[in-house]
Every structure is written in structure tokens, then in C-alpha cells.
Amino acid sequence: MTKFIVSRVLFGILVLFLLSVFVFFLFYVTPSDPARIIAGDKATEELMAQIRMKLGLDQPIYVQYLRFIGNLLHGDLGYSYRSNLPVADLLLSRIPVTLSLVFGAVILWLAIGIPIGIASAKHPGSVRDRVGQAFAIVGISFPTFVLGMMALYLLYFLPSKAGLQLFPPGGYVPFVDDPLGWAWHLALPWLTLALVVAAVYARLTRGQMLEVLGQDYIRTARAKGLTERRVTYTHAFRSAMPPLVTQLGIDIGLMLGGVIVIEQVFGLLGVGSLAVTSVAMQDRPVVIAIVLLGGFFVVVSNLVVDVLYAVMDSRVRTAGR
Structure with missing residues (x-):
């Protein structure tokens, strides 16, 4: 088990190294001049030469690359070209927002998507199955920003016109300052993100469960007199879990790099909104740090997914040796 984990860690370090090489050359070997971005269009050549030297x-x-890697290993991500603030401080101020958004939405979409998928698979062709499939198709088809705007209109704007405030329009309250206010401000973003992703998990769960429920060992378990609940959750769902775990690992890793659309719609100052602003302002150090942060999360x-696989299936550990 230890050898398996070490091999995966080393492979992850290799991936991050290759990503750093790609990102560095992509942003530092481009025709645009960082000195011009920092100094402005009216800066003299002498001033830009001083900036380049600095x-x-x-x-x-x-x-430049070796210095970049050396600083990176010491936790120094450089300074923002625009605000002249340490990039590490900028990220640390935004990461709690994105973490709160993603992990709250994860709990919701698992609580919504998996039960719908299981119910559909247990009763294929029934009204329950058709409703579950309709939910999956509609959820997958709806753009996130459209669902977010609808949530704001129906659950904030209309109640506010009637003198009620069910939810705030956006913003973020730190958990340590006000846990209830933290959850209240994130309720609509959580719901919006969860409904879209839950549709994917409902469809994936249904497909996996249908395949597993048709296996011989499931029929044998039923023939032995096991309850339907035990057959479904102890035997069938456990066998259907690996693809769900894989998808969950991918989704969490990608979203922790920045949930751009949701953060923009609800005015959340997370990693995603920082990425949009930095790209628009050509703030290279910040963009590079966000790309590397996203790669690290992935x-x-x-x-974590590989370790869970190894725990659930010993053949994975053997194959990794």
C-alpha cells in the first residue's frame, strides 16, 4: 500500500513539474512585455529597463525558470503586476470562498443526484424512472449562469419586491465570523451548482446501477432472501461506486481551481473571479499561480481517488506495483 501511494505521489509531482514548465514558457516567452504592462504605455525605455532588471x-x-521554480518551492509566488501585493496573499484571501462554495455544493449534489439515480435504476421504465431521467436531461442542458439568474430572480428579486428577503443576492460572510450568515449567503450558489452537477451524478448512478443489478451475484443475493434494501445498498451500490468516486475526484479538483461562472453570477470573490480579473488585466504572476493551484488540486x-480505489479493490494495489 505504501509503495502504491508513493508511486502515485511521485507521478503527481512529475505532472506538476511539467505543468510549471508549460505555464512558464506560455506566459514568459510570449511577445508581450511585462515591463510595459507594469509601467504603462507612456513609460520611458529607461524605466522599463529598470523594471526588467528588477x-x-x-x-x-x-x-528565469530556475529562479521561478526556486521561489515556488519556498512558497514565493511573486507579486501582482497590478496591485503589487504578494500573489500568495491574494490566493489565500480567495481560497476560503471557493472551498466553501465547492464543498457545500458537493454535499448537496451527492444528496440529490445519487438517490435519484438509484431510484430510477430500481424501477426502470416507471414514472419514477422517467421523472429521474427528465431531471438529468434538464439539469445537464441548463447552462449554469441561466440557472443562477433564475434562482436570483425567483428566490431573491421577486420576494424582495413583496417585502420579503428569503436569500441575499450574493456576497460572502466568513464562517468564523457568522456560521449562519455564511450558509445563508451561499445557499443560492450551492443550490445552483448542485442542481447542475446532480443531474450528471443521477444519470451516471442510474447507468451503473442498471448494469450491476443485472449481474448474477445480485440475483443470487435475492434468492438467498436478503432484503431489497441490503441488496441495493450493500451489494449493488458498492459495486457501482468506483466510477462515481472517479467522477467526484475530477469534479472537485477542477472546481477548486475556480468556479468561474457561479462566482461571477453571485458576486463571490473567490479564485474564479480572481482568474477572470487577472486574465483581463494581463496579470501574469496571478494567472500562473491560479493555473498551478488548479493543477495541484486536480x-x-x-x-485521493487512487487511494480509495486501492482500499476498495486490492487488485488496484497489485497493478500499481
Whole structure:
């Protein structure tokens, strides 16, 4: 087990290294001049030369990359070209918002999507199944920003016109300051994100459960007199879990890199909104840090998935040796 985990960790480090090489050359070998971005269009050549020297842009490209990696290993992500603030501080101020949004939505979409998928698979062709499939199709087809705007209109704007405030329009309250206010402000973003992703999990769960429920060992379990609940959850759902775990790891890793649309719709100042602003302002150090942060989350989530696979199935551990 230890050897298996070590091999996966080393592979993740290799992936992050390759990502750093790609990101560095993508942003630092482009024709645009960072000194011009920092100094402005009316800056003199002497001023831009001083900025290039201060940033080390006048050195060979391999020297710049080695310095970049060295600073990265020490936790130094550089300074924002626009705000002149440490990039690490900018990320640390935004990560709690994105973490709160993603993990709250994860709980909701699992609580919604998996039961719908199981109910559909247990009664194929029934009204319950058709309703579940309709939910999956509508949820997958709806763009996230449309659902977010509808939620704001129906649950904030219309009640506010009637003198009621069921939910706030957006914003974020830190959990440590006000736990109830934290949940209240994130309720609509959670619901919007969860409904869209829950549709995917409902469809995936239904497909996996239908395949598993048709297996011989399920018929044998029923023939032995086991209750339908035990057959469904102890035997069938356990066998259907691996694809769900894989999808969950991918979704969490990608979303922790920034839930851009939801954060923009609800005015949440998370990693996604920081990415949009930084790209628009050509703030390279911030964009590079966000890309690497997203890659780190993806690698970590996939490592967790691999470990869960190894725990559930010993053949995975054997194959990884």
C-alpha cells in the first residue's frame, strides 16, 4: 500500500513539474512585455529597463525558470503586476470562498443526484424512472449562469419586491465570523451548482446501477432472501461506486481551481473571479499561480481517488506495483 501511494505521489509531482514548465514558457516567452504592462504605455525605455532588471527579465530564459521554480518551492509566488501585493496573499484571501462554495455544493449534489439515480435504476421504465431521467436531461442542458439568474430572480428579486428577503443576492460572510450568515449567503450558489452537477451524478448512478443489478451475484443475493434494501445498498451500490468516486475526484479538483461562472453570477470573490480579473488585466504572476493551484488540486483529488480505489479493490494495489 505504501509503495502504491508513493508511486502515485511521485507521478503527481512529475505532472506538476511539467505543468510549471508549460505555464512558464506560455506566459514568459510570449511577445508581450511585462515591463510595459507594469509601467504603462507612456513609460520611458529607461524605466522599463529598470523594471526588467528588477524582475530578472533581462536574464536567459533558463535562469528565469530556475529562479521561478526556486521561489515556488519556498512558497514565493511573486507579486501582482497590478496591485503589487504578494500573489500568495491574494490566493489565500480567495481560497476560503471557493472551498466553501465547492464543498457545500458537493454535499448537496451527492444528496440529490445519487438517490435519484438509484431510484430510477430500481424501477426502470416507471414514472419514477422517467421523472429521474427528465431531471438529468434538464439539469445537464441548463447552462449554469441561466440557472443562477433564475434562482436570483425567483428566490431573491421577486420576494424582495413583496417585502420579503428569503436569500441575499450574493456576497460572502466568513464562517468564523457568522456560521449562519455564511450558509445563508451561499445557499443560492450551492443550490445552483448542485442542481447542475446532480443531474450528471443521477444519470451516471442510474447507468451503473442498471448494469450491476443485472449481474448474477445480485440475483443470487435475492434468492438467498436478503432484503431489497441490503441488496441495493450493500451489494449493488458498492459495486457501482468506483466510477462515481472517479467522477467526484475530477469534479472537485477542477472546481477548486475556480468556479468561474457561479462566482461571477453571485458576486463571490473567490479564485474564479480572481482568474477572470487577472486574465483581463494581463496579470501574469496571478494567472500562473491560479493555473498551478488548479493543477495541484486536480493532482491531490486524483491521488485521493487512487487511494480509495486501492482500499476498495486490492487488485488496484497489485497493478500499481
